[in-house]
Amino acid sequence: MAKITYVEHNGTEHVVDVRPGLTVMEGARDNGIPGIDADCGGACACSTCHVYVAPEWVDKLPKKQAMEEDMLDFAYLPDPKRSRLTCQIKVTEALDGLVVNIPEKQI
Structure with a gap:
């Protein structure tokens, strides 16, 4: 299991165990984390599973593919370096301790 911390816009933290093989989005969905809608x-x-990856994790994640880059154009206030779609981040043991910040809203 990888322990992932989801931080809501208001600062509320949710630390959950996510099974390797799932995505960060599935970890949020399966644990009822608010703010990650994952409409698709x-x-x-879509871009409704958008998060800001904690700065210390940006370079530890796999690079964004072209499709994710394109969808991030539709996200709420995307950050060129830190924004990611959680549906595109596959959980591995190496992601134990990952911290993601949920934006104020999803669009």
């Missing part, structure tokens, strides 16, 4: 169910067809 993880198909990278």
Whole structure:
């Protein structure tokens, strides 16, 4: 299991164990984390699972693919370096301790 911390816009932290093989979005969905809507169910067809990755984790994650880059254009206040779609981050043991910050809203 990888322990992932989801931080709501108001500062509320949710620390949950997510099974490797799932995505960070599925970890949020399965644990009832508010603020990650995932309207498309993880198909990278919307931007409603957008988060800001904690700065110390940005370079530890796999690089964004072109489809994710395109969908981030539709996210609320995307950050060129820290914004990611949680449906595109596959959980591995190496992500134990990952921290993601949920934006004020999803669009």
